[in-house]
Amino acid sequence: MATSLALYSTLEFAANPGRPVTAAEIAAKYGVSLHHLSKVLADLARAGLLDSVRGVGGGYRFAGNPKRLTLLDVIELFEQTVESGNGNGERNEVETALAQVLSEIDEITKATFGSITIETMLKLVEKHRNAGSPVAEKMQR
Amino acid sequence: MTSADLKDTTAIVIRPVEAADLGQVIAIDAESTGIQKTDYWYELFHRFGTGHSRQRLFLVAESEGTIQGFIIGEVRDWEFGSPSCGWVFAIDVRPGARLAGLGTKLFDSICAGFRHAGVDTVRTQVSRDNNLMLSFVRSQGMMAAPVITLEMSLD
Ligand SMILES: CC(C)(COP(=O)(O)OP(=O)(O)OC[C@H]1O[C@@H](n2cnc3c(N)ncnc32)[C@H](O)[C@@H]1OP(=O)(O)O)[C@@H](O)C(=O)NCCC(=O)NCCS
Numbered sequence: 629m630a631t632s633l634a635l636y637s638t639l640e641f642a643a644n645p646g647r648p649v650t651a652a653e654i655a656a657k658y659g660v661s662l663h664h665l666s667k668v669l670a671d672l673a674r675a676g677l678l679d680s681v682r683g684v685g686g687g688y689r690f691a692g693n694p695k696r697l698t699l700l701d702v703i704e705l706f707e708q709t710v711e712s713g714n715g716n717g718e719r720n721e722v723e724t725a726l727a728q729v730l731s732e733i734d735e736i737t738k739a740t741f742g743s744i745t746i747e748t749m750l751k752l753v754e755k756h757r758n759a760g761s762p763v764a765e766k767m768q769r
Numbered sequence: 770m771t772s773a774d775l776k777d778t779t780a781i782v783i784r785p786v787e788a789a790d791l792g793q794v795i796a797i798d799a800e801s802t803g804i805q806k807t808d809y810w811y812e813l814f815h816r817f818g819t820g821h822s823r824q825r826l827f828l829v830a831e832s833e834g835t836i837q838g839f840i841i842g843e844v845r846d847w848e849f850g851s852p853s854c855g856w857v858f859a860i861d862v863r864p865g866a867r868l869a870g871l872g873t874k875l876f877d878s879i880c881a882g883f884r885h886a887g888v889d890t891v892r893t894q895v896s897r898d899n900n901l902m903l904s905f906v907r908s909q910g911m912m913a914a915p916v917i918t919l920e921m922s923l924d
Contacts, residue, residue: 698904735897740913743903751910 631706633660633668638702639753641678641690642746648687668706675705694750700741781871783878786818786827786839793836794829801861817841823886826879830862830871838862840875844886849916854890855883860902876909894918 640654651669655662669688672678677697678688719727786794791814799805817827824844830837842857857879862871880891892914895902 739897739900739903743900743907745904745908748904748907748910755910 629664630668630671631703633658633665634672634702634706635699637665637669637672638677638690638692638697638746639749641688642692642694642697643750643753645690645694648681648685648689650685650687653687671705672702677702692746694746697746698742699744699746699749700738703741780832781837781874782831783828783874784831785820786814786829788814788818790829790831790836790839794839797836797838797861797863800864813841817843823882826882828875828878828882830875836863837866838871838875840879842879842883842891844883844888851916852890853888854892855879855886855888857891857893860905872905873909 636658637654640657641649651662651666654660654669655665669678673680673688677690677692679691681687681689791810795805795807795810798810813827817825826843827839827841829839838861839859840857841859842855844853845856846853857876860872860875862875883891891911893906893911895906897903
């Protein structure tokens with residue numbers, strides 16, 4: 629959950645460079661708990677992806693490089709890279725065979741998230757917005 | 770010439786490769802891959818570079834007489850039952866000329882060539898640990914194709 633919130637938020641901030649956006653705005657748009665979201669935004673700020681804005685309204689502003697920041701960079705702030713299989717000791721042949729298949733999936737997942745930048749995502753969001761897809765409508769809400 | 774000088778991509782011409790460009794194309798590839806494959810490039814030139822077929826495209830990016838990059842692709846019909854689509858199987862931009870939009874210009878040009886040849890989909894295959902190429906093709910809007918490439922060792 630924290631990871632999805634982080635991804636939605638990063639995209640919201642990156643789509644509004646320069647404009648401070650508040651946690652309340654994002655919480656209302658995605659229908660999520662403000663308390664939970666505030667923690668996620670504090671983590672993103674600690675990682676240097678957001679700057680907090682003082683004064684009336686407050687909020688945060690995007691501080692990352694949208695051309696180089698990937699979805700994987702954001703995900704890894706909230707999730708450990710999972711090692712498949714039995715972590716302790718030797719693996720038997722069943723565990724080894726299953727781990728091989730699971731690592732195939734992990735590799736594809738990593739290559740996908742690691743090559744999609746925030747800027748590439750914003751272009752994709754725009755494409756869905758222009759196509760008026762249900763996904764885009766949800767993102768716009 | 771640096772990539773800063775190339776930022777004005779209007780000074781870049783994208784055109785079909787000519788025999789006289791091959792020396793520079795081979796050098797760009799050798800710089801990227803560390804292997805000089807002269808015979809391979811001459812063969813590719815004969816198959817793709819003659820400009821006689823709409824189905825096969827070998828384009829170069831030239832600025833002031835220097836070849837800065839190239840792209841090669843072809844239309845493949847009914848490969849594994851898939852409707853015709855354009856395939857990009859090589860692209861390379863001189864290391865000193867990268868990040869100035871040349872890769873994008875080459876890619877846009879080959880896509881225009883594929884459209885002209887009557888196809889509406891373009892595909893490529895990238896090693897999953899080649900983050901540079903993956904980031905580039907993703908930035909062009911490419912998404913995973915509904916196919917999975919599989920292999921096995923024949924030992
Ligand atoms: C991939 C390649 C063709 C890109 O060419 P380029 O002229 O630098 O590409 P562009 O300037 O048009 O870049 C377009 C987008 O690709 C992505 N990209 C390109 N280089 C990147 C890099 N080093 N890191 C992250 N993203 C990158 C960015 O999203 C970039 O957009 P931006 O400039 O707005 O950030 C070039 O780096 C290259 O030739 N690499 C070697 C490829 C190779 O090994 N070929 C041999 C086998 S086929």
